[in-house]
Structures are given as C-alpha cells and as structure tokens.
Amino acid sequence: xxxxxxxxxxxxxxxxxxxxxxxxxxxxxxxxxxxxxxxxxxxxxxxxxxxxxxxxxxxxxxxxxxxxxxxxxxxxxxxxxxxxxxxxxxxxxxxxxxxxxxxxxxxxxxxxxxxxxxxxxxxxxxxxxxxxxxxxxxxxxxxxxxxxxxxxxxxxxxxxxxxxxxxxxxxxxxxxxxxxxxxxxxxxxxxxxxxxxxxxxxxxxxxxxxxxxxxxxxxxxxxxxxxxxxxxxxxxxxxxxxxxxxxxxxxxxxxxxxxxxxxxxxxxxxxxxxxxxxxxxxxxxx
Amino acid sequence: xxxxxxxxxxxxxxxxxxxxxxxxxxxxxxxxxxxxxxxxxxxxxxxxxxxxxxxxxxxxxxxxxxxxxxxxxxxxxxxxxxxxxxxxxxxxxxxxxxxxxxxxxxxxxxxxxxxxxxxxxxxxxxxxxxxxxxxxxxxxxxxxxxxxxxxxxxxxxxxxxxxxxxxxxxxxxxxx
Numbered sequence: 281x282x283x284x285x286x287x288x289x290x291x292x293x294x295x296x297x298x299x300x301x302x303x304x305x306x307x308x309x310x311x312x313x314x315x316x317x318x319x320x321x322x323x324x325x326x327x328x329x330x331x332x333x334x335x336x337x338x339x340x341x342x343x344x345x346x347x348x349x350x351x352x353x354x355x356x357x358x359x360x361x362x363x364x365x366x367x368x369x370x371x372x373x374x375x376x377x378x379x380x381x382x383x384x385x386x387x388x389x390x391x392x393x394x395x396x397x398x399x400x401x402x403x404x405x406x407x408x409x410x411x412x413x414x415x416x417x418x419x420x421x422x423x424x425x426x427x428x429x430x431x432x433x434x435x436x437x438x439x440x441x442x443x444x445x446x447x448x449x450x451x452x453x454x455x456x457x458x459x460x461x462x463x464x465x466x467x468x469x470x471x472x473x474x475x476x477x478x479x480x481x482x483x484x485x486x487x488x489x490x491x492x493x494x495x496x497x498x499x500x501x502x503x504x505x506x507x508x509x510x511x512x513x514x515x516x517x518x519x520x521x522x523x524x525x526x527x528x529x530x531x532x533x534x535x536x537x538x539x540x541x542x543x544x545x546x547x548x549x550x551x552x553x554x555x556x557x558x559x560x561x562x563x564x565x566x
Numbered sequence: 567x568x569x570x571x572x573x574x575x576x577x578x579x580x581x582x583x584x585x586x587x588x589x590x591x592x593x594x595x596x597x598x599x600x601x602x603x604x605x606x607x608x609x610x611x612x613x614x615x616x617x618x619x620x621x622x623x624x625x626x627x628x629x630x631x632x633x634x635x636x637x638x639x640x641x642x643x644x645x646x647x648x649x650x651x652x653x654x655x656x657x658x659x660x661x662x663x664x665x666x667x668x669x670x671x672x673x674x675x676x677x678x679x680x681x682x683x684x685x686x687x688x689x690x691x692x693x694x695x696x697x698x699x700x701x702x703x704x705x706x707x708x709x710x711x712x713x714x715x716x717x718x719x720x721x722x723x724x725x726x727x728x729x730x731x732x733x734x735x736x737x738x739x740x741x742x
Contacts, residue, residue: 291617291651298625298647302640313639320633327585403588404595408700409687410636441636448636455691478696479598479703546596 394553411454433541434518570619605676612653613662
C-alpha cells in the first residue's frame with residue numbers, strides 16, 4: 281500500500297493560509313491593502329503616461345507629413361474660427377457683467393466658480409462591468425475626487441480616483457453614475473442615471489422623476505441639462521436628449537431614455553472642473 | 567534557490583499581456599468591444615514552476631491586475647491563486663511543452679475570470695438584458711482573440727526562457 285503523503289496538500293494549505301491572512305490583515309491594519317493597491321497603481325502609471333506621450337508624438341509626426349498648402353488652409357480655417365470665438369467672448373463678457381449686475385440687484389447668493397483643467401485621456405475602460413476613463417493629470421494638477429468632468433458636448437462624468445499623475449473618471453454612461461438635471465426651459469429637477477450599455481447604437485442613460493406635464497417626441501426631443509443642485513456641475517451643461525417619456529414605476533412621475541453624445545466613447549481630451557471654493561459639508565450644509 | 571528566475575520572466579510577460587490588452591481595449595472603446603485575456607496568465611506559472619515560485623508569481627500577477635482594473639482589490643489576487651492552485655495540483659495530467667493543453671486551460675480559466683468578474687461587479691445589473699448582451703459579445707470576442715493570442719503568448723514565454731538562458735523544461739512534478 282502506498283504511503284500516504286501530506287506533501288500533495290501543500291498548495292491547498294498555502295492557499296488557505298493566504299486567504300486567512302488576506303482576511304485578517306485588513307482587520308489589524310486598515311491602511312495596508314490600500315497602500316499595496318496604491319503602490320501597484322503608481323508603479324504602472326508611468327507606462328500609461330509614456331504610451332500617451334508616444335501617441336502624441338505619433339500624431340505630431342503624422343501632421344508633419346501634411347503639405348504646406350494643407351497647413352496654410354488649416355491655418356486660415358483656424359483664424360476664421362478664432363475671430364468668431366473672439367466675438368463670442370466679447371458678447372459673453374457683456375452678458376456676464378449684466379448677470380452680475382442683476383444678481384447684485386436681486387441679492388442672489390454667489391455661484392460656485394471653477395477652474396478648468398484640460399487633460400488628455402490615456403485609457404478607456406468601457407465594458408459590461410464598468411465605464412471609466414483614465415486621464416493624464418492627477419494630484420500634480422490639483423485634481424480632486426468628485427470633481428466634474430466635461431467636454432465640448434457636455435457632461436462626461438465625475439472623478440472617482442485621484443493618483444499622483446493620473447485620475448480615473450466614472451463615465452456618465454455607468455450605472456454607478458447619478459446626478460440631478462433639468463430639462464431646458466424648466467427649472468424642476470429630475471434624476472439622471474447611467475444604465476448598462478448594450479454595446480450597439482449610441483450610449484444611453486435614464487431620466488426619472490420627470491413631471492407629468494412634460495411631453496417629448498422624436499421631432500422635438502427635450503434637452504436634458506445639468507443644474508447647480510449637488511454643487512458638482514455648473515448649470516446648463518448638456519447631458520443628452522430625451523425623445524420619449526412614459527409613466528414611471530410610481531405613476532406620479534415620468535421616466536425615459538436619454539440619448540447621450542456618441543463622442544463619449546472616443547474622447548481624446550476632457551476638462552476637469554476644480555471648484556475654487558470646495559464645499560465643506562460640515563460647514564456649508566445645514 | 568528560493569525563487570525560480572522564470573517566475574520573474576512570467577510576471578513580466580503577464581504585465582506585458584495586460585498592458586497590450588488594455589491598450590487594445592482603449593482603442594476599441596468606440597466600437598463597444600472589450601477583450602478579457604486574463605486566462606493565459608495563470609497557465610504556464612502553474613505548469614512550469616515549483617510551488618513556491620508559482621505562488622509568488624501568481625500573487626504578484628493578481629495584485630498587478632487588481633491595481634490596473636477598477637475591481638474590488640483582491641478579486642484577481644485571490645481568484646488567480648485559487649485557480650492556479652487547482653491547475654498546479656493537476657499538472658501531471660497536462661503536457662506543458664506543447665500548446666494544446668495550455669490553450670485549453672487558458673480558455674477554461676478565462677471563462678472562470680469572466681464569471682468571477684460578473685459575480686463580483688455585475689450582480690446589480692443581472693436584470694438588464696443589455697448587460698447580458700454586452701457580456702456575451704465580450705465573451706465571444708475574447709475567446710475568439712484567445713485562439714490567436716494564447717499560442718503566441720505561450721511561445722513568447724518559452725522564447726523568453728531560452729533568451730534568458732533559464733531552464734526550458736517544467737519543474738519536477740508534484741508528489742501524488
């Protein structure tokens with residue numbers, strides 16, 4: 281009869297010991313596992329940053345291959361755009377002055393001001409389990425957790441993790457993302473939430489708690505925009521379009537699907553809104 | 567020797583595979599396609615290394631993957647060790663020097679990784695048909711890609727063994 285050997289159980293015993301240690305260590309030191317995670321994340325970050333800079337270099341050399349005529353034409357187009365935006369800037373300044381004058385007359389409390397930090401997207405993780413982006417700026421540029429992220433088409437999402445040189449953004453399409461919004465021309469707040477994406481067609485979200493009197497149709501879709509409720513996003517930023525509303529599960533409010541901007545899936549650059557006066561929940565919230 | 571030098575080579579190869587996979591995923595984001603190619607990372611460490619080196623290699627790989635992906639920290643560290651231990655205990659049944667068995671194992675462990683991810687991160691969405699549709703597409707796409715990636719990856723690992731002048735044969739079999 282073969283001798284019974286315990287050696288073959290060594291891997292199982294080692295695995296068991298490891299599982300017990302993994303369970304016990306966080307109870308002894310709460311900062312140990314976050315420290316390990318942070319160390320590994322920071323160790324990997326340079327590879328992503330280098331890959332991103334190499335991508336920029338590739339774009340640079342690709343542009344260098346354009347002919348002089350093409351570059352001159354592009355310069356002319358840019359000059360026209362610049363002149364147009366200079367006019368818009370003048371008008372914007374006039375309107376801002378007018379808004380400030382009216383606010384002081386009506387004694388309206390001051391709005392939250394933001395600093396815009398433009399950041400390059402270095403990684404997109406969009407799948408069935410999570411919808412996130414990684415950008416090339418972190419604590420080194422004063423990015424804060426919970427900060428709003430926007431692009432030319434409107435809301436992108438919210439910063440969920442800030443590392444030394446990179447930050448992770450929860451995209452607006454993610455089911456974990458929720459924010460207050462309102463329909464353009466209507467001040468009543470509604471709730472926007474991301475939904476699992478099918479992978480076919482344009483990205484979509486869901487709007488809930490819409491008032492009964494609102495009517496949406498495909499000819500004239502309602503524009504869902506951000507509000508200043510919550511304090512994260514400035515008001516008026518585009519979230520998406522709603523072309524159909526139906527009674528929600530409660531029967532009191534309506535709900536519908538929000539069609540989001542398709543450019544969300546291929547973003548190259550985003551802006552992080554860093555509040556100049558961050559909210560102190562102990563002090564500012566009654 | 568406390569640690570087989572091949573463990574370091576395998577860890578580096580795993581980190582490279584993850585990096586390339588995430589780069590491809592980033593480029594495919596606009597097409598709503600995603601690759602999960604975690605299965606091949608477990609196979610050769612479990613088939614080639616002695617128990618101690620396998621454990622360290624898989625532990626390091628798991629921590630590396632956990633830090634790179636926005637999952638609950640420890641999901642792949644514990645998952646990889648559990649799956650790898652099962653493979654290591656049954657490794658006498660597999661031929662590591664050819665690609666047939668490693669590829670088969672890579673597919674099985676990749677399915678296990680998909681299940682692990684779904685149980686850990688996707689339980690909140692199980693009632694959404696869109697979630698299952700995307701999961702199905704991800705699984706089909708990943709396993710189709712694995713048919714090409716897995717043989718390349720295993721050959722690369724063996725080539726690295728040769729280039730680094732390390733032992734190219736699997737370590738001694740466990741005692742049964």
